[in-house]
Amino acid sequence: MPHQLLLDNIRNFIQLTQEEEELVLDRTTPxxxxxxxxxxxxxxxxxxxxxxIKGSARVYYIEPSGHEHVVQLGISKWWVGDFPSFITQTKxxxxxxxxxxxxxxxxxxxxxxxxxxxxxxxxxxxxLLIQRAYAxxxxxxxxxxxxxxxxxxxxxxxxxxxxxxxxxxKHIASYLGMSPEFLSTLKRRIVDKERGRVRK
Amino acid sequence: MPHQLLLDNIRNFIQLTQEEEELVLDRTTPxxxxxxxxxxxxxxxxxxxxxxIKGSARVYYIEPSGHEHVVQLGISKWWVGDFPSFITQTKxxxxxxxxxxxxxxxxxxxxxxxxxxxxxxxxxxxxLLIQRAYAxxxxxxxxxxxxxxxxxxxxxxxxxxxxxxxxxxKHIASYLGMSPEFLSTLKRRIVDKERGRVRK
Numbered sequence: 001m002p003h004q005l006l007l008d009n010i011r012n013f014i015q016l017t018q019e020e021e022e023l024v025l026d027r028t029t030p031x032x033x034x035x036x037x038x039x040x041x042x043x044x045x046x047x048x049x050x051x052x053i054k055g056s057a058r059v060y061y062i063e064p065s066g067h068e069h070v071v072q073l074g075i076s077k078w079w080v081g082d083f084p085s086f087i088t089q090t091k092x093x094x095x096x097x098x099x100x101x102x103x104x105x106x107x108x109x110x111x112x113x114x115x116x117x118x119x120x121x122x123x124x125x126x127x128l129l130i131q132r133a134y135a136x137x138x139x140x141x142x143x144x145x146x147x148x149x150x151x152x153x154x155x156x157x158x159x160x161x162x163x164x165x166x167x168x169x170k171h172i173a174s175y176l177g178m179s180p181e182f183l184s185t186l187k188r189r190i191v192d193k194e195r196g197r198v199r200k
Numbered sequence: 201m202p203h204q205l206l207l208d209n210i211r212n213f214i215q216l217t218q219e220e221e222e223l224v225l226d227r228t229t230p231x232x233x234x235x236x237x238x239x240x241x242x243x244x245x246x247x248x249x250x251x252x253i254k255g256s257a258r259v260y261y262i263e264p265s266g267h268e269h270v271v272q273l274g275i276s277k278w279w280v281g282d283f284p285s286f287i288t289q290t291k292x293x294x295x296x297x298x299x300x301x302x303x304x305x306x307x308x309x310x311x312x313x314x315x316x317x318x319x320x321x322x323x324x325x326x327x328l329l330i331q332r333a334y335a336x337x338x339x340x341x342x343x344x345x346x347x348x349x350x351x352x353x354x355x356x357x358x359x360x361x362x363x364x365x366x367x368x369x370k371h372i373a374s375y376l377g378m379s380p381e382f383l384s385t386l387k388r389r390i391v392d393k394e395r396g397r398v399r400k
Contacts, residue, residue, distance in 0.1 A: 087332075087335055123324045130330050142294075
């Protein structure tokens with residue numbers, strides 16, 4: 001029930017009548033992607049905000065030097081996409097790519113503006129959602145400044161244990177600002193430490 | 201007219217009736233700070249979101265190493281504060297400090313929750329405001345990754361010319377991730393270049 005997942009996500013924040021829920025679902029667009037396909041491209045206006053039903057995706061940025069930075073990761077029940085491009089309807093600076101066969105329910109920019117008028121409570125839902133996204137992005141940037149690599153990985157694993165299981169390590173390494181080799185060494189060291197602790 | 205500045209800011213995004221405007225103003229708290237005083241402290245829950253009427257402020261973070269990072273700057277008609285702390289009502293990781301005698305109109309967390317019920321249109325106002333803050337913070341982080349020092353300063357001066365005039369250079373340097381000496385050298389180089397261009 002893809003629609004049920006979305007309605008559950010909305011119910012975390014606001015209460016809708018059944019009629020309002022139907023209006024919300026009427027404005028969604030189902031989209032499907034093969035592994036490696038793009039939910040939005042850099043250089044084009046991102047028309048959609050995407051709620052992942054199944055699969056996973058990464059949002060990433062390519063520096064002028066060619067170096068890739070994963071800015072966001074998403075699995076089932078996460079919202080993904082180049083959000084700054086979506087809200088300003090200007091060219092995207094990031095790519096959003098499916099990491100496996102992925103299904104989303106999306107709102108196009110146009111449909112979302114109509115929906116805000118049809119169901120004004122959705123203003124509150126998206127305000128709360130965006131606040132949370134902003135606070136977590138902010139926390140992530142400060143973590144990048146003030147934590148060492150091990151602390152960053154442990155904080156990530158603690159907050160997003162499911163992502164740590166599902167998403168390929170190379171993308172998690174890029175998200176945490178380290179090489180895949182370094183992350184792998186780090187994880188071995190942490191496992192050794194945690195075993196040591198259990199033995200005591 | 202401090203209240204007029206705030207109403208003008210709100211009118212950029214939504215239309216309120218006169219009665220609604222009065223309800224909004226009734227929920228504001230005027231706050232005054234001397235130069236160097238704190239609008240919120242690190243380690244305490246930030247109770248206010250502050251709209252600057254007069255003066256200026258910086259929001260900054262101190263790394264465990266003791267190094268300071270300016271995360272946000274604000275002058276008249278800007279919203280400042282440790283926003284992640286405000287919305288989650290958890291301990292602040294940043295300080296917000298007045299850079300000169302500064303007056304703000306603030307919403308306390310409690311008053312803002314009441315206001316959302318009294319004037320539901322304010323959901324839309326804060327959704328749009330937060331979207332914009334999120335997009336601009338996001339752009340800033342990507343700029344830090346992908347631009348050199350000169351490009352970062354020129355982008356800043358281009359988007360925020362008034363801030364470049366009003367805020368002490370050392371805080372702008374910290375905001376842009378460079379030393380004050382380096383920013384000063386950079387600005388001389390840019391002035392020389394621009395004079396050169398004019399001469400041609």
